[in-house]
Amino acid sequence: MNTALKILLAGGGVVAVAASLNFFSEEEASEFHNGIYEPPEEKTYIADIISSAVAMSTRSHKLTAPAPYRRDVHAKAHGCVKATFSVPELNQPNLRYGVFKEPREYQAWIRYSSGDTMPQPDSVRDARGMAIKLMNIDSPTLLKDKQNAGSQDFVMINNDVFFIPTVKEYKTFMQTQAQGDKFGYFFDNFNWNIFKWHYRQLYLGASTLKAAPDSLLTERYYSLSAYRLGPEQFMKYSAKACDSNTSIKVDDDKPNFLRTELSENLSSNAACFDFMVQLQNPSKNMPVEDTTVRWKESDSPFVKVARITIPKQQFDTPEQNAFCENLSFTPWHGTQDLEPVGGINRLRKAVYDGVSRFRHGKNNVEKQEPQGWCLSLDGKPCPTNNEGVVP
Numbered sequence: 001m002n003t004a005l006k007i008l009l010a011g012g013g014v015v016a017v018a019a020s021l022n023f024f025s026e027e028e029a030s031e032f033h034n035g036i037y038e039p040p041e042e043k044t045y046i047a048d049i050i051s052s053a054v055a056m057s058t059r060s061h062k063l064t065a066p067a068p069y070r071r072d073v074h075a076k077a078h079g080c081v082k083a084t085f086s087v088p089e090l091n092q093p094n095l096r097y098g099v100f101k102e103p104r105e106y107q108a109w110i111r112y113s114s115g116d117t118m119p120q121p122d123s124v125r126d127a128r129g130m131a132i133k134l135m136n137i138d139s140p141t142l143l144k145d146k147q148n149a150g151s152q153d154f155v156m157i158n159n160d161v162f163f164i165p166t167v168k169e170y171k172t173f174m175q176t177q178a179q180g181d182k183f184g185y186f187f188d189n190f191n192w193n194i195f196k197w198h199y200r201q202l203y204l205g206a207s208t209l210k211a212a213p214d215s216l217l218t219e220r221y222y223s224l225s226a227y228r229l230g231p232e233q234f235m236k237y238s239a240k241a242c243d244s245n246t247s248i249k250v251d252d253d254k255p256n257f258l259r260t261e262l263s264e265n266l267s268s269n270a271a272c273f274d275f276m277v278q279l280q281n282p283s284k285n286m287p288v289e290d291t292t293v294r295w296k297e298s299d300s301p302f303v304k305v306a307r308i309t310i311p312k313q314q315f316d317t318p319e320q321n322a323f324c325e326n327l328s329f330t331p332w333h334g335t336q337d338l339e340p341v342g343g344i345n346r347l348r349k350a351v352y353d354g355v356s357r358f359r360h361g362k363n364n365v366e367k368q369e370p371q372g373w374c375l376s377l378d379g380k381p382c383p384t385n386n387e388g389v390v391p
């Protein structure tokens, strides 16, 4: 067992004791109500967080050079796959906003990833990411310099709650991370005063690091943070694997077995996901400003709004893998009707863009949005065959 895991488990033990002594409760109410509240000092933390993120990307690059600069988190891709995102005519009028407004099928890219700042063997416990990019949406997007980007991104991991509540806490967390110290934040820089430790965050952080699944195609992924659904509602979203998706037996001692499984699986099978939204019930404990509070399905169930289909395909080629690394996903690629809300999302607006610009600049690659399934980011329309499918 590696040292980091031992420390985490020791911390987990302390958390279990703390929980039994009722130091914290998973059900605890948030200090926030269900609306939007932007603390005046929040913006002052964001520049520091971007510097820490850039420092992390630089540190990882030093350890993996001559590989290109990568994302500071979700550094390891398991593959980028082509998909379609089909929105049916929705019965409930209060769901018909943004890309869910009317029936339409979008071409999409999906990047599967592991959350760590460094590429590591898939057997190491980690969060797994599923980032979806719909292309050619017909409304302007929220990023001022990319209003015509045409992208609606949905960014998720395979856990239903985030482990840090606010931007202020995130700043402290990132300072220790950028120094290469994975656990300093949770133990208040290893302060002997255990009342200063972040038990709840440690517990939630530890539960985010999950054993590798048999397949990335049989997981459920969640947004964790909240979004608008039209002018008067907030929601979270989730992609749930169809029951018909299966996994293929591969050698899970191999470091990249999740990619191998995805590749072998999709070379003979198609897969699908139900894309669902969970509306906030304002009379329940469903805050948008505290991402550590799980929105309970018993307070508001998820409702299906689209079907994601991943056709049979060969994705694991050097060209497609390079294309995949040069994509940029952010919750802020999207329309006003689906605006990201809450402090953690406000923070993500500047950080995703900052880190993406940094790595594209270092790698000398132009940062552009894809317009279709062809492996080009030159903004020209992609050639298609008679069925409209990119060969």
Ligand code: HEM
Pocket (backbone or CB within 6 Å): 049, 053, 070, 071, 072, 073, 074, 111, 112, 113, 128, 129, 130, 131, 155, 156, 157, 162, 170, 222, 223, 224, 225, 291, 327, 328, 329, 344, 347, 348, 351, 352, 353, 355, 356, 359
């Ligand atoms: C709240 C829930 C969050 C979720 C579900 C989430 C999920 C993800 C996923 C799946 C990716 C990989 C996207 C890809 O495949 O390119 C990603 C990338 C990234 N995340 Fe998050 N994340 C969250 C919060 C945060 C926070 C709080 C920060 C820091 C402020 C952050 C910073 C980043 C950065 C910098 C990238 C790489 C951006 C790029 O270079 O393109 N994330 N995130």
